[in-house]
Amino acid sequence: MAQAQAQTPHATTEAHGGAHADVGFPPLKTETFAGQLVWLAITFVLLYVLLSRLVLPRLGGILEHRRATIAKDLDDAAAMKQRAEDAGLAYETALSEARGRAQALAQETRSKLAAESDAKRKVLEADLGTRLAEAEATIQAKKIQAMSNVRGIAADTATAIVERLTGKAPSAQAIDAALDHVKA
Template identity: 75%
Template structure:
């Protein structure tokens, strides 16, 4: 079986010399330079932030704050206008309902008056027709009653002729009918 080969990474300096190199920030000889660059970097960053970035951020925040306040004021104004419009709508709706009810009442009264007038005219027409019909009936009845005597005379003569076989004298038939009426 083949032996496993392992590669070990070594930290050797070129040329095979083995020096112990440490992590540069932890080197005590470089502390002074590191602290100097830290101070320079801090001052530069602080200056950039305080002069450029922070005023822009402050302006953006202030703009947003003003925009939000403006939007809230606009929203409050719109809300009050909406409430006024709602109140005006309710008032207009109530007025329209009142007008509609008044118009309906007026129309109802007008139609009732017209209906009463039409009914009275129709009743008068019907009463007139009824009176005319009663007059016609009365005249027809009187006319029919005037013919009853002649019909009774003719009927009595026909019955007597049929029973006896002789035509009776008209005077005798008339006398008999007068006797029955009395």
Template identity: 75%
Template sequence: MAQAQTTHAATEAHGGAHEDVGFPPFKTETYAGQIIWLTITFVVLYALLSKLVLPRLSGIIEHRRVTIAGDLDGAAAMKSRAEEAGVAYEKALSEAKGRAQTLAQEARSKVSAETDAKRKALEGDLAKRLAEAEAVIAQKKTEAMANVRGIAIDTAAAIVERLTGKAPAPQAVEAALDQSKA
């Protein structure tokens, strides 16, 4: 408890128990010292900022500006190259389409010509075979017609023999056929 009384006594001795101390910057006795220290602090901070911080900041800002400008220039160059590549691609694509259409037309023409040539060759071959077949048919028809008279005579003679039981004379059968023809 003795220690508590000593602390209380020291406090009262320093400024008194109820003495109004006030805010130190507002005390008029310390204005001159405050202004000197404010000036010294301002000059030191100004010197530090102007000699160390501001050159570094301006260097950083300039470096960023140069980097950004370079990046923008690079992006513009890349954009123009991309546009040129796109134009070249479109041109190449249109040329390729044109060539493909030309090749397709040539292929169609070639196939059409080959097909026409084959068709004409087949038609010629078929016409030749048809003519040969018609000639063979006409020859066989002529041969058959030449044999028809003989077959008719033989058939008529066989029929008369079967009906009468006796074979007729071949001249009589021929005469009967000639008579029926007329």
């Protein structure tokens, strides 16, 4: 069968005469069916086995490996992002803590310095107060002294003037009385 079918197409091709006896429609020539089916079965079984055992596991493995790699990388990235965020948060906390401490410290220093300067000022004020009081007392004393001196000078002057005018010294009582009169 196969032998017979082997010859005929060759003959047509070589003769190059399309209108030969062998002009059946090739896809409907039932005598070629068995051969095609056998070879299709061989080929397709071979193809199926090779693809399912060799090629597809390999391709699937590549795709699976890529998926796993990408997923792992994404997870790593997410973890790192989380860590970075945590670090950022810790930094913020530390910063605000430090800022608070610095403020407290500054406040403390400021109040301490204020208290110190306050105390110093108070001491100074007290000192100045005493000195002022002293100075005032001195002035008062000097004034009293001066005032008593004025009376003496006035008496002397009055005595001298009266002596010069009248030629004789007035009595001390008269001078005193006159001074009291003037003073009043």
